[in-house]
Amino acid sequence: MLGAIVLPLAGALTMAGCSSAVEQAGADTGAEVTEGGVLRIGDGGDLTPATLFSGATAQATVTGLVYDTLISYPPEGLEPRPELARSWDVSPDGRSVRLVLRDDVTFHDGKPLTSADAEFSLRTYADPVRAGQLARTAALITEYDTSDPHALTLTLAQPAGNILDLLDIVPIIDRATLADLDSGKGYNGTGAFRFAEWKPGTSITFEANEDYWDGAPHLDGVEYVIVPDAQTRAAQLRSGQLDLLLGVSPRDADQLASDKAFQVVDQSGVQRTWYIGANVQAPGLDDVRVRQAIAYAVDNERIVADVYSGHGTAASLPWPEYSPAFDADLNATYNQDLDRAKSLVAEAGDIPVIPITYTTGSTESEAIAQIVQADLAAAGIDTTLEPVDNATNLEHLIGGTYGGLWITAHTYAQYTPVTLPTSAYPFNANKNTSNFVDPDYQAAVEATWRIVDPAGLEAETAYRTLNTELLDNAFVIELFNHENQLAMSADVHGVDWSKKAELDLSDAYLGG
Template sequence: MKPITLNGTVGPKTDSMVYSMHAEQIPSTGAGHRRPVVRPRRRAAGVLHLCGGGAPGRRGRRAVDGGTVRIGALTDLRPKTLYAAATTAEQSVSGLVIDALTSYGTEDSTAALTPQPVLAESWDVSGDGLTVTLHLRPGVLFHDSTPFTSDDVRASLTNYADPTHSGQLARTAALISEVDTSDPATAVLHLDRRVNNLFDLFDIVPVIDDKEVDAFNAGTGFNGTGAFRFGERHPGASLDLPANEQYWGGAPRLDDAEIVVVPDERTLYSQLRSRQLDVVSDAGARDAEALEGNDLFRVLDRTGVDGNIYAGLNTRHPGLTDVRVRQAIGSAIDRDHILEEVFRGRGRATSLPWPTYSSAYDEAANEHYTRYTDRARQLLAEAGEAETIPEIPVSYTAGSDSEQNIAQIIAANLDEIRLRTRLDPQENAVMIDRLRGGTFDGLWVLGHSFAQYTPSTLSVSAFLFNSEKNASNFLDDNYATDATDAWTVADPDGPEASTIYRRLNKDLLEDAFILELVALDSPLVTTSALHGVTWSKRSELDLAHAYLTE
């Protein structure tokens, strides 16, 4: 294999990926670092001295009430696309400002898919799975002090089900034919069909005020029930999220959180290093590696937040309509080289989307697309002369060093089997719009999540894999049948489901419309002055119990 020269420093992926990677790079321990921004607390509170487990890395630091946590984001919030929660800004708003009905744990096991109460305090499911009764948490107020009721549940689920709003689980939400709200404290859901990923939907759908639905859709109103409120926004620069003093889970110890837009990866890292930022969710493997062991920062392993880097293929491109060409590309790509060169070995090469703890994970099938150039050439020979295949654009997010380097590796790999390519950098907004609209010109490099949920959620919901409509414009009756069977099997972890998942994996490998590359570790980088940061299954930040030290 000829050497590949990568442009720029291998750095973080852009937060245009459908999940977030995380980490950063290393400052010295000398002078010049900013202390955390700590303003006077709006409510009376004492200063707590830390002791025992969970104390900060340096002795003598004190926990303080108040302060601002600054969250670095590569792209600005696109208010109308909050349902996608594809960027750090979107994930921060959906995680901090708005609550869900239930939530999952973040353990690396199927046990994590046991729903926990959030706005729904408890629930009952009928034997046939067609009626779900949600008993709502009492005393919850929206940020404008409006009480939370079952009307808000109905409005939130109905709005999410509208396919024009790009909610990835809209197909599941659309199965809810009626929501009985006769009791303000109880929402009774009636479904047209029993499916096994309903609580995935409850974990993901933002619950909004039923009187503010139009404002939410327009991107002008975010009246949630979360620990922080939607505050003053400076487009392209920052968004303030003041603490919600009447939060049902107890007022946060922080004064506020601030999303700071830093559109350049190197500047993002530099601002973290100089303590102008407290949290970064868009950093690269080299940065994480450099920061580990430095007591000014923490590199947190975000368990349960599983995401993959992949190469998508538009099956309408004249060079990609033949499945043999797509399979040849899958065999030509050097996943191990991408893993080691771009991600410093932080992850694993993969052919299928599933994390190792998923019920759909198959270790043998996961090795299907190891690098095998002879096989790739044979497949191309069967499909016709490689020289006759039209040039294939390789799209990636402009300004993302990691995506650029992956695209360069793929282009070099395809050159070895005599496929012509053209690197095609695009702005983040263009990449996301093409993803949602299925309008990529050829091949593209991005990241995805959703494989950490019930397996059916991937194949009936995610933009990439939805068997009814996906970014690759791939439609196939067998795949649609297997996706539906995975969705409706009663026990998604049982033996019947295992048989269905084997068929589904066969579809994904043989149809080759999405080529998985690397399953990534998912580190999160914070300053050592920030404590108590957690995250959702979907990688949304949770600062409800976070605090700063000085």
């Protein structure tokens, strides 16, 4: 997904958010705003209630439409802006955050929002069983002052340069309906849309919240339609059965963009990075030379050109160019070098056949896996391909149970840089999908985490150490960065999204 220039972080972390508008998809067409209608969204994933906080597409649709957060980042930067919190202040030592909440917000059942709800939401998110990727950051909060129902003061065990990232990500949920949330029976939030019904394997439906604190939506409702096959989804968009696709293949994107009946929009500010993960406990992958050989063997430039039609940039590091952690020299560390790969394979000796897991339902995912398999064979590493469905892939990702290598995409690099290695499943220094635990990596992450100003000189030095650890250990092998594209009917207007890629349809409408 696209990235734009990050606004300066020094100072932005200690002041109330700005309210500058984010440019919306389809907003400049001149179409008259119309009221009513149901927007039909097509995607391949189904809802898994137990992992609501994971960020998977179906779950993200629920959290994005039904819930609000305390603050929000605009897609184009990291300058926070108000949501349920009107203003906030981070202490100079980074150990305290005070937030002033809106006093005009109610949940969908009519109950007023209070600071106790915010506390409950942050405590719930911090529970490791909830699969929230920023749970470690939430766990740093040791004290909550909710004596004022419209103000909340957080005390942290240590400074955390990404504390505002947490407040942007955590949905504010209702204490009284947690059991319904866990079962998928009901979701009671403060957002622009109310949860109506979940039909497993078929759809999730939402109705407009006419009492939304930021103004009632134009739409009557939203239907998230589960269509596992990507080509079928594209065909249903063309035939008018769907109005919007959360992802589209590069080939389909190019074809749809050339047709005036459709529009393809770059989801700016939310970079997605394709990578190869390595379970370091799997046979052969416990040897760092083998992992480095894999990194040198793969032709990521070819993947960008052949599979993604040039829609992306080859990379050895996860960061977008606007990130303070981006390093142009280190980003080229693992440009394809078959001779170097073969040399490392020879040093490592006998390597068992390694499985490569990838997700079904995407021709791009399968094509990337086939290119990786061929490149590794050229370097002397034999592999087998193991396709799995979305739900199984998510289970492996959270549980760290892949049999060898896996290929998928991650986000979180668009946030404050330390959020990635303290939070994202593949990178978390304490527990990650690769089962990689290393004192030097942990020390580098911990040192970076405690820096209050994530854009200062101290942080710059820390990022270089962190990048070196990522590259040398090669437990996550980056392939390329790209910008997710939303494909939609030309009749869809006003679509927006959050920094975490959740759709914001509060101003969306349907009209010719």
